[in-house]
Amino acid sequence: MNRAILACLSLTLLANDAYQAKLAKDQQITHALNRLTFGARPGDVEAVKKLGLKKWIDRQLHPETIAENPKLTEKLAELKTISLSAPEMAAAYPPPQVIKAMAEGKIPMPTEGAEREQLAALVTIYKRRNQGSDEKLTPAQRKSLLLSPPPGQTVAAELVEAKVYRATYSERQLQEVLADFWFNHFNVYLDKGADRYLTTSYERDAIRPFVLGKFRDLLRATATHPAMLFYLDNWQSTTAAKGRAKGLNENYARELMELHTLGVDGGYTQQDVIEVARCFTGWTIRAPSGRGGRAGIYGGEFFFNPRLHDTGEKTVLGVKIPAGGGQQDGERVLEILAHHPSTSRYLARKLALRFVADEPPAALVERLAAKFRATDGDLGQVMATLFESKEFWSQGAYQSKMKSPLELVVSAVRAAGAEVERPLALANLLKGMGQPLYRKQEPTGYSNNGEDWTNSASLLARLNFATALEANKVPGLRAASLPSALNLRAPEFQKR
Amino acid sequence: MERRAFFKSSGLALFGAGAVPGWLARAAQGPKARRRVLVTIFQRGAMDGLSAVVPYGDPAYRVLRPTLALDRTLDLDGFLGLHPALAPLKPLWDAKQLAIVEAAGSPDPTRSHFDAQDYMESGTPGLKATRDGWLNRTLERTAQPSPVRAVAVGSDLPRMLRGPQPAVALSSVSDFRLRDAMAAPELEASFAKSSMANLSRETFEAMRILKALPASNTTVAYPATRLGRSLQEIARLIKADVGLELAFADMGGWDTHINQAQRLTQLLGEFGGALAAFWQDLGDRLEDVAVVTMSEFGRTARENGTRGTDHGHANLMFAFGGGIQGGRVHGTWPGLAKEQLYEGRDLAVTTDFRTVLSQLVTGHLGQSAPVFPGFAPQPFSLLRA
Structure with a gap:
């Protein structure tokens, strides 16, 4: 026993030493590219050197100062759904059963409106796929039909495609890494009912704008987004049953504290879960006008329904919330949680886990948490502090993290200078490796701990992917000959 | 963790296989030693x-x-x-x-x-x-x-x-294999020198066993x-x-x-x-x-x-x-x-x-080592006497 404690102590000391040991100049650039991007492309090291490491990081922290890659802009322009609002999307890309009904003449096609053309195209694809067709297809048409997602899945497919494109091609790499981190932190599940239609806007409008902004804005944007209200069931949670109101659902209240803010050891009780759930009763989804019923929520928007709200007094984490606050109850809870010291520590540790090491040094976590508190939760300043820390630039952090499947695959594509021709094929690979994009069913999101991706199945999948890429045989990818110094099957390449 | 080394190897004793690796001995003895x-x-x-x-x-x-x-x-x-x-x-x-x-x-x-x-x-x-x-x-x-x-x-x-x-x-x-089987020795050697040495050894050893398995039965x-x-x-x-x-x-x-x-x-x-x-x-x-x-x-x-x-x-x-x-x-x-x-x-x-x-x-399983430290199980009758 004593020996075990000694061994533990000496390991800790060793680890602490490693977080003191500095990186060589070349290592610094490699490290920065490993952590602030989805992996270095050929020429990136030289480009960072030329610009200066400090300046390069500063620009990554201010993505609006970086010109976007025209190739990305061009590829994203082909994805028609990613810029639509949720109501527009629900109108133009209805669920499969609606397309089927239109194809069978059971629901009339709209005779006017912007979505008419789009709907006609979906109905045609449906007919070609499901009813055979008397039209003669050219080989090119047939191929494009086979490769296009089934109607009804277009929205989800394009969201996935956009993510693969952005991770691979964006010049604003840190923004992409952070969008991945924060979406995962506030995870929703794309395959849960209405979230098929709401997730596009969720990531675009509730996550992306805030990844380098204030945490409380990010938190509120997720709390009021229909994708989250639907995913964690709050849209149906109501005060005690009366009329259409059915009663409380604790799901969102619990995960809000456990996963989004305080952390599981952040000091809340079961009674706090109930009180927070009471505060959020009435935070629900309104179907767009003229689209009632179940299909309505596909394009729905947040609204506060006072009739579903529990108007009584509540006590959350010792704070009294007086009766009759209406929507303000929930707003008050978000303020309390965003400014709670547990939240600063929980988020600081999670960021350090993603960006520094699987067991981040406590001193670094405390410094990041202090910066969070001192800046009213300014995530840009917290990130800047992290990238200035000696722990980040230490041997202890260097190549210490096993890449997640997403990081591994995208970093290989980038290192090889390969072109993504069919991003869904890559997404399919990620599914096989245990990381289907936007499809983590549990609210925990995917693990940021490298150790969780370290196992035999994963090792073989990685090596097999590398072999295929080296032979230019990965479906959906076009790889020219690889840079001669690049070895995708090397142990070092599995880490970042 | 080291404490585990001190536990006697009841698995081997059970089958009287002496110093021969348990699973090999059992495989050799046929179905009775399952x-x-x-x-x-x-x-x-x-x-x-x-x-x-x-x-x-x-x-x-x-x-x-x-x-x-x-x-x-x-x-x-x-x-x-x-x-x-x-x-x-x-x-x-x-x-x-x-x-x-x-x-x-x-x-x-x-x-x-x-x-x-x-x-x-x-x-x-x-x-x-x-x-x-x-x-x-x-x-x-x-x-x-x-x-x-x-x-x-x-x-x-x-x-x-x-x-x-x-x-x-x-x-x-069937998926537990290397696409480029020829590269296996080289990969095994390169990973053996890395921080993933244990993982790699376990993976390659398991692969050798599973490769020999007959088709689904x-x-x-x-x-x-x-x-x-x-x-x-x-x-x-x-x-x-x-x-x-x-x-x-x-x-x-x-x-x-x-x-x-x-x-x-x-x-x-x-x-x-x-x-x-x-x-x-x-x-x-x-x-x-x-x-x-x-x-x-x-x-x-x-x-x-x-x-x-x-x-x-x-x-x-x-x-x-x-x-x-x-x-x-x-x-x-x-x-x-x-x-x-x-x-x-x-x-x-x-x-x-x-x-x-x-x-x-x-x-x-016939395992006597304490798997749940500090826990004393209640008497229970899930298994037949």
């Missing part, structure tokens, strides 16, 4: 145990579940009834192979999925610092263990199986679900006598906060169908096998406002296999009356999950 296997199935998300095995005999059940209460169940003992979607498990019950442990769970009060799963996998409720999982601690340190003695089916290795002893994650036996039609496929792989490994001792599979989606009736019917159908196919596939090999299921906690006794259930406390565990006293409900029913409920809302735990698992580890 290995005991423990198969653990985790239902992630917290199954609503009160719907899976319905306490229709408890007067509070209908009061607590005004819209969810089931009118018809498959009666088990005049008090409990199986959900109709679990009909595939009824033959196991009737054959006195399937046992149910009611009101089982963890003494820790957490209602966090993540923490509760973590505690059930580490086997140390309330203690987060435990590094290894209880299944890994079950693996005795033998001189040359089979590289596939512990297998989890899926793309990751569960917490339960992580630890100092080698354990393999595989999506399927079942005539049973498994359901085309993830759990179905996982159990099919496990059955394949058991029947191939490759030295499997521990197997793990999981199934997600049980977190039914809303309109749960339909969803649960589907989930329980998948679950029961996969288990029944596995049971049928194993045939007389079931004598060597014990299957146990678990879920991180139960769900609220009272249905919530959205025809679902929130996070609760006690749940139930299923167990079947050769040595299990089946056709019986084990444990004590705590009751659903308000004053009987845990914190006034959830089914109370009357059997610590570690009591159930301890009995399987000692009684079924």
Whole structure:
């Protein structure tokens, strides 16, 4: 026993030493590219050197100062759904059963409106796929039909495609890494009912704008987004049953504290879960006008329904919330949680886990948490502090993290200078490796701990992917000959 | 961790194989020396145990579940009834192979999925610092263990199986191979010098064993679900006598906060169908096998406002296999009356999950090492004397 404690102590000391040991100049650039991007492309090291490491990081922290890659802009322009609002999307890309009904003449096609053309195209694809067709297809048409997602899945497919494109091609790499981190932190599940239609806007409008902004804005944007209200069931949670109101659902209240803010050891009780759930009763989804019923929520928007709200007094984490606050109850809870010291520590540790090491040094976590508190939760300043820390630039952090499947695959594509021709094929690979994009069913999101991706199945999948890429045989990818110094099957390449 | 080196190697002693690697010796001795296997199935998300095995005999059940209460169940003992979607498990019950442990769970009060799963996998409720999982601690340190003695089916290795002893994650036996087989020696050598040396050695050793496996050997039609496929792989490994001792599979989606009736019917159908196919596939090999299921906690006794259930406390565990006293409900029913409920809302735990698992580890696997540190199991009669 004593020996075990000694061994533990000496390991800790060793680890602490490693977080003191500095990186060589070349290592610094490699490290920065490993952590602030989805992996270095050929020429990136030289480009960072030329610009200066400090300046390069500063620009990554201010993505609006970086010109976007025209190739990305061009590829994203082909994805028609990613810029639509949720109501527009629900109108133009209805669920499969609606397309089927239109194809069978059971629901009339709209005779006017912007979505008419789009709907006609979906109905045609449906007919070609499901009813055979008397039209003669050219080989090119047939191929494009086979490769296009089934109607009804277009929205989800394009969201996935956009993510693969952005991770691979964006010049604003840190923004992409952070969008991945924060979406995962506030995870929703794309395959849960209405979230098929709401997730596009969720990531675009509730996550992306805030990844380098204030945490409380990010938190509120997720709390009021229909994708989250639907995913964690709050849209149906109501005060005690009366009329259409059915009663409380604790799901969102619990995960809000456990996963989004305080952390599981952040000091809340079961009674706090109930009180927070009471505060959020009435935070629900309104179907767009003229689209009632179940299909309505596909394009729905947040609204506060006072009739579903529990108007009584509540006590959350010792704070009294007086009766009759209406929507303000929930707003008050978000303020309390965003400014709670547990939240600063929980988020600081999670960021350090993603960006520094699987067991981040406590001193670094405390410094990041202090910066969070001192800046009213300014995530840009917290990130800047992290990238200035000696722990980040230490041997202890260097190549210490096993890449997640997403990081591994995208970093290989980038290192090889390969072109993504069919991003869904890559997404399919990620599914096989245990990381289907936007499809983590549990609210925990995917693990940021490298150790969780370290196992035999994963090792073989990685090596097999590398072999295929080296032979230019990965479906959906076009790889020219690889840079001669690049070895995708090397142990070092599995880490970042 | 080092303490494990001091435990005597009862696995080898059991088979009188001396210094010969256990799995090799057993393979050489033929079917009589078959290995005991423990198969653990985790239902992630917290199954609503009160719907899976319905306490229709408890007067509070209908009061607590005004819209969810089931009118018809498959009666088990005049008090409990199986959900109709679990009909595939009824033959196991009737054959006195399937046992149910009611009101089982963890003494820790957490209602966090993540923490509760973590505690059930580490086997140390309330203690987060435990590094290894209880299944890994079950693996005795033998001189040359089979590289596939512990297998989890899926793309990751569960917490339960992580630890100092080698354990393999595989999506399927047929996928567990290198596309570029010629490169294997070179890759093995390069990884042997890396920080991933242990992982790589375990992977390459397991690959050599699995490569030699004959093609799939079942005539049973498994359901085309993830759990179905996982159990099919496990059955394949058991029947191939490759030295499997521990197997793990999981199934997600049980977190039914809303309109749960339909969803649960589907989930329980998948679950029961996969288990029944596995049971049928194993045939007389079931004598060597014990299957146990678990879920991180139960769900609220009272249905919530959205025809679902929130996070609760006690749940139930299923167990079947050769040595299990089946056709019986084990444990004590705590009751659903308000004053009987845990914190006034959830089914109370009357059997610590570690009591159930301890009995399987000692009684079924014949492992004497303490797998649950600091825990003294209650007397329990899950296994036949």
